[in-house]
Amino acid sequence: MSFNKLTVxxxxxxxxxxxxxxxxxxxxxxxxxxxxxxxxxTIVAEAFxxxxxxxxxxxxxxxxxxxxxxxxxxxxxxxxxxxxxxxxIKDSEIETCAANGVTDIMHVRIGYDGIVFASDVNGxxxxxxxxxxxxxxxxxxxxxxxxxxxxxxxWNEVNPDxxxxxxxxxxxxxxxxxxxxxxxxxxxxxxxxxxALEEMTAMSDEDTAEAACVAVRTDGxxxxxxxxxxxTLARIQSDPNGIGVFGLSFYENNTNxxxxxxxxxxxxxxxTIASGEYPVSRPxxxxxxxxxxxVVPGLKEFVTFFVSDDMAGPNGPLxxxxxxxxxxxxxxxxxxxxxxxx
Amino acid sequence: xxxxxASPAGKSKGSSLLELDSRTRRRNAAERRFQIYGIVAIAIAxxxxxxxxxxxxxxxxxxxxxxxxxxxxxxxxxxLDPEGNRDPAExxxxxxxxYQNVLRAGLVAAVRDAGIVPDGVADADITxxxxxxxxxxxxxxxxxxxxxxxxxxxxxxxxxxxxxGYFKGRVTMESAVRDANITxxxxxIAEAMVENGLMSTRFNWGFVTKxxxxxxxxxxxxxxxxxxxxxxxxxxxxxLAVPIGVAASIYLEEFAPKNRFTDVIEVNISNLAAxxxxxxxxxxxxxxxxxxxLPQSAPIVGGLVLTLMTVPTIIISTRASLRAVPPxxxxxxLGVGASRMQSVFHHVLPLAMPGILTGTIIGLAQALGETxxxxxxxxxxxxxxxxxxxxxxxxDPASALPVQVYNWTQRADPAFVERASGxxxxxxxxxxxxxxxxxxxxxxxxxxx
Numbered sequence: 001m002s003f004n005k006l007t008v009x010x011x012x013x014x015x016x017x018x019x020x021x022x023x024x025x026x027x028x029x030x031x032x033x034x035x036x037x038x039x040x041x042t043i044v045a046e047a048f049x050x051x052x053x054x055x056x057x058x059x060x061x062x063x064x065x066x067x068x069x070x071x072x073x074x075x076x077x078x079x080x081x082x083x084x085x086x087x088x089i090k091d092s093e094i095e096t097c098a099a100n101g102v103t104d105i106m107h108v109r110i111g112y113d114g115i116v117f118a119s120d121v122n123g124x125x126x127x128x129x130x131x132x133x134x135x136x137x138x139x140x141x142x143x144x145x146x147x148x149x150x151x152x153x154x155w156n157e158v159n160p161d162x163x164x165x166x167x168x169x170x171x172x173x174x175x176x177x178x179x180x181x182x183x184x185x186x187x188x189x190x191x192x193x194x195x196a197l198e199e200m201t202a203m204s205d206e207d208t209a210e211a212a213c214v215a216v217r218t219d220g221x222x223x224x225x226x227x228x229x230x231x232t233l234a235r236i237q238s239d240p241n242g243i244g245v246f247g248l249s250f251y252e253n254n255t256n257x258x259x260x261x262x263x264x265x266x267x268x269x270x271x272t273i274a275s276g277e278y279p280v281s282r283p284x285x286x287x288x289x290x291x292x293x294x295v296v297p298g299l300k301e302f303v304t305f306f307v308s309d310d311m312a313g314p315n316g317p318l319x320x321x322x323x324x325x326x327x328x329x330x331x332x333x334x335x336x337x338x339x340x341x342x
Numbered sequence: 343x344x345x346x347x348a349s350p351a352g353k354s355k356g357s358s359l360l361e362l363d364s365r366t367r368r369r370n371a372a373e374r375r376f377q378i379y380g381i382v383a384i385a386i387a388x389x390x391x392x393x394x395x396x397x398x399x400x401x402x403x404x405x406x407x408x409x410x411x412x413x414x415x416x417x418x419x420x421x422l423d424p425e426g427n428r429d430p431a432e433x434x435x436x437x438x439x440x441y442q443n444v445l446r447a448g449l450v451a452a453v454r455d456a457g458i459v460p461d462g463v464a465d466a467d468i469t470x471x472x473x474x475x476x477x478x479x480x481x482x483x484x485x486x487x488x489x490x491x492x493x494x495x496x497x498x499x500x501x502x503x504x505x506x507g508y509f510k511g512r513v514t515m516e517s518a519v520r521d522a523n524i525t526x527x528x529x530x531i532a533e534a535m536v537e538n539g540l541m542s543t544r545f546n547w548g549f550v551t552k553x554x555x556x557x558x559x560x561x562x563x564x565x566x567x568x569x570x571x572x573x574x575x576x577x578x579x580x581x582l583a584v585p586i587g588v589a590a591s592i593y594l595e596e597f598a599p600k601n602r603f604t605d606v607i608e609v610n611i612s613n614l615a616a617x618x619x620x621x622x623x624x625x626x627x628x629x630x631x632x633x634x635x636l637p638q639s640a641p642i643v644g645g646l647v648l649t650l651m652t653v654p655t656i657i658i659s660t661r662a663s664l665r666a667v668p669p670x671x672x673x674x675x676l677g678v679g680a681s682r683m684q685s686v687f688h689h690v691l692p693l694a695m696p697g698i699l700t701g702t703i704i705g706l707a708q709a710l711g712e713t714x715x716x717x718x719x720x721x722x723x724x725x726x727x728x729x730x731x732x733x734x735x736x737x738d739p740a741s742a743l744p745v746q747v748y749n750w751t752q753r754a755d756p757a758f759v760e761r762a763s764g765x766x767x768x769x770x771x772x773x774x775x776x777x778x779x780x781x782x783x784x785x786x787x788x789x790x791x
Contacts, residue, residue, distance in 0.1 A: 046726060058639050060639070253523065255521050255522055
């Protein structure tokens, strides 16, 4: 019966293709990782595909942690070449990498990104200091020498200069690299600034105090957002009292629905972040598997193109999108040229 | 003789045929209530569907229209071909940034010639009107036909997403004041250009045919790669899942002995059909990528994962339609001396075909809309190059329709929200077509006994 023969032959053909035909090797660069770096990566990938004879790199999202985990899976054509990260690679990740044979890793910093605090465009304006955020979000605060559960419910209780508006914060979830920067540059800094660190150190030891500084309240006034900034934006649009944590470039694309708060009196912009006046910023980077250079066509060219002045320079398209260009870009370019590893 | 019409005096009170007793009234009322519940349930379902369709179509139908700037300009040879040899290899050294400058100069000249620029507006305000994609288009056009250099050509360029948004009502003069990506001056010039016929909003095939674009150019993003990726995956599913599913169900239904072992298999198939799709994604990552070393982001892997997901659905529907074929057909075939295999393939299978096809198409439609398993095998990615023709193309990176929707909703620029809704419309159209085919096939081949 012809149906039978057809069935057998299609299965055979499929099996042959699934195993044998894929021998020709990958010809495009594969990138994965941080959703903050993703837009910059796609902008460069697009321009790279347009101007070079190499195919356009494939860029996946998923977060810094997921990207680095994929990166550390091993060396070979079915592993990614570049991991985007909005934080530095951890020692534990380097160990995992090494255990899987990924040893020579190039660290490429592409620039800086500001973390901004924004609220509904029609609501109150805010002028924050890190101490305000610490007091508003800490799980436990020191009141009259006693450690108590956070009693503050409105912003003006935290700081009389702030408007009377219920505290409702949408902060990045723990899987985001942004969360780490938020804890370090805002909560920990605010803890120290407000003197709470000293008081808590006096009560117990320093490690406990530092951990208490970044412990966020869980009574519903602070919400971890595990999705992207679009989710934070949607939450603010449905709850006008909410204040969200965003990347600068996301805010700049949504200025018609968001207004930005100043931090320690400085308004976030590419200029104030580049000069270091605006306190909450972090470097963006990606990691390259050196073993893949020369194996995957176009990898070295892509990395070189990424950090070139045309792309990552102060007048390039990345800066236009919101990246704060790195003043030490020339050093990065030299390091990429020499294929320096960590 | 008993008088049958006579009834006991006590009960005859309400038993007139014209007057209902209270028990009948209660039963009738219960029936009416049930009908009302049913109508309310249908009304809720219809309202939900209507809300979904209205929100998608009101948000997404504008994605099929795009604003273009049309003007004439002369392509300067000294900038685009410094060597003067018209050799594409040498000309390729001029990057899109070079083309962008040329294009911007051309636009400024065209707009200033038309005399629609208010005094005091800088060139920078005019140049920002064009999409960065326009330069790439022009570069490809010139490299494909170097003789264009030095001649006057018609430029038909995409404009910046914010200006397009202005004509679609997404951007207003007030929001432009606060917006870092657009100025009210640019919007005024754009309006003047529309009046002068230099700019128009029209149907945009590019949305369906072009590949995805980066966050900086939402106006250029299209579904081309996603459509091809989905098509390739469906091809793989069709080629693998249908034979496997049909063969398995024919064996189980017609040949397999009924014992504890086949019972276990049967239960497991039903369970498999209910397994969440993300589980198949994890399985796919472990088997196809980590063990079989197939490439990431490739439609072949997506197709294989979706095959695993679709096979149980196909087996269940195929077995149901095989069972629906009356035993008399089998008996008759066996009675005239056919072997069991002949009776199945000559008589039972053709009669079960409409049911099998319907089940297959519904399984395919389910697979078409699946995102979760693709997340883990690298198909949720930014892919700009079209995959090659199959079979080699099955191993090239590609995206998929539902993945593209998911991707676009994550982007910062609000213009991508419109495109995500547009992509949903395309996806719904696909599903509608597939379901229509299923209905037509069923109607055409259906047999009744």
